[in-house]
Amino acid sequence: MARVPPGPTLADIARAAEVSTATVSHALNGTGRLGESTRRRVREVATGLGYGAPRAPRTRTLGLAVTTFAGAAWNFVAVAYFARWLTAATSAAHAHGYALTTLPADRGAGTPWHHLAVDGMLLLDSPCDDPVLRALRARGIPLVFDGRPADPRPGDVWVDNDHAATTREVLDHLAASGARRIALHGGFGDEHYTRAVTEAYEHWCARRGRPPLLIRFDPHDGPGHAFDRAFAEGAADAVYSLYDPGGRQVLAAAARHGLAVPADLLLVCASEDPAYAHAWPPVTTVTLHPEALAAAAVSALVALLEPAAPVRSGGPSAPAAPVTVPAALLQRISSVR
Template identity: 80%
Template sequence: MPAASPTIADIARAAEVSTATVSHALNGTGRIGEATRRRVRAVATALGYGAPAAGPRTRTRTLGLAVTTFAGSAWNYVAVSYFSRWLTAATAAAHARGYALTTLPADRGAEALWHNLAVDGMLLLDSPDGDPVLRALRARGIPVVFDGRPTAPRPEDTWVDNDHAATTREVLDHLAAAGAQRIALHGGFGGEYYTRAVTTAYERWCEEHARPPIPVRFDPHDGPGHAFDEPFARGAADAVYSLYDPGGRQALAAAARHGLRVPQDLLIVCASEDPAYGTAEPPVSTVTLHPELIAEAAVAALVGLVESPAHPTPGGRTVPAALQPRASSAPRTTPS
């Protein structure tokens, strides 16, 4: 039977405005901003308001994907190994289930995009606290599955993540066993759960082992690793655990500038999927979060929500991470 035409209430819910604002926007009345008027009309058009009744939809079922940690900033997340591998695996998993996959740019552009995006479900990667993209998707009733535990999960939320506390302890124990006494955490950049979970686990480990926490602020544009200048210059750190893909290269660059030998003077572990770390000089120990496994599990969960909305399976699914030790964190033969 023909699909029901959307109502003003449907448009108001999708656009996150009142029904009165929708009425004014569609009728050209009232005192509302022009940007709001255009957005409401765009949402109405996307929902098919005022269009002739049509038969059942025949469009290909589509899932959307967005990295919203820094949504609104024009950064190329596809250039990061973790996200590129995640995207490839998610595309294959979606296609295998008969779905197309639409990848959204980090720079959201027009605000109306998230209010009229035609998807059956959405994959959100590293969604931060107060995520405006998530708010818009919830208002439209679009199913969402998260890569990374939401910062404030609802009982009905579904996500796939690693056990970041366990992984952090594994890395810190590995560095300590290799001879590290003063381990710096290179992170604190994002507002997503990953950064907060690792930072909390690091601080607890330091307290339990009577070690001073040494936070070093990550900056994606800090190629020379100047964030390490102060702790390296005064000998405050003899090991680094970096949470982001470029961090290992930044630590190596800073060590070279300060005349520190790796691993004799400085041990390094970096969370990264970049295979180039395996051929660096020296090869850098890395933590893999297994993005392919996370992507497959997330797509499967989202398709389940789309096709069986009456039988959701909320909560988290855990994919184990893995430490890949290399020369940069090899045990020291003599104390530093």
């Protein structure tokens, strides 16, 4: 029998309305000394969360949202990682007998987080203090995360890579190829991926007595001007770029500064874009295996919704625990001298 998620509690409403549970109780019961605007706002939040409403019928629909980067209205489907994740998740959802609805990245007033009709949600790269996550938790909607949530609760399920181990592998590879001054190109997001890689990089540098060099990624910096100072001063002889366009930015900056890759500068980029294999020089990439992550996430969510259901042809039933999918370093000319 499919699990029916619980309705919102007074604590859920209090978190969503940013008031105390006592205030929620007074507002809903018509008691206490509350301003009319506060009482009305709490009741509106409670209604939006479905407090006291009849339980909605099951929809056989899963939702998917990418909530990183502060809710900007960016087209995450244009990024190879998310495009491949979404395609694989759709296929896995269909194999389990569910439809999959993909939500826009924008968190504006028109985004229906408080009344979205789905049985469960796949949440990708949820950052710290994610308002979408708060709204979904308040409604009691089952969740599975791609990437460890910033503030995990008991029973939370997520799929992820071992970013610390992958970062050490990349840095050790660059060092073995002769790099002595490795820069990390990242720091744009506030999701677990960015924080975990940055922390692992800083620990790696500290253990070897090397000063870290963090260069902030800017998605609009096509010419790679963020590298101008480091390249002009010879502060970096290798770069590990964390985001899909970063490798192209490094190549553009290196060309402007007359640096040959890999003779003068080594490069590794975390990306699922197949074009890097056909660039010149071919760029070493890290693949996070988005298809495997997506399939594991969908299986985990279906297991939450149907704990007693038989396994469908879409894949094995998922354990109710974090799932780690190994990443892989695909070595090419850009990182080997």
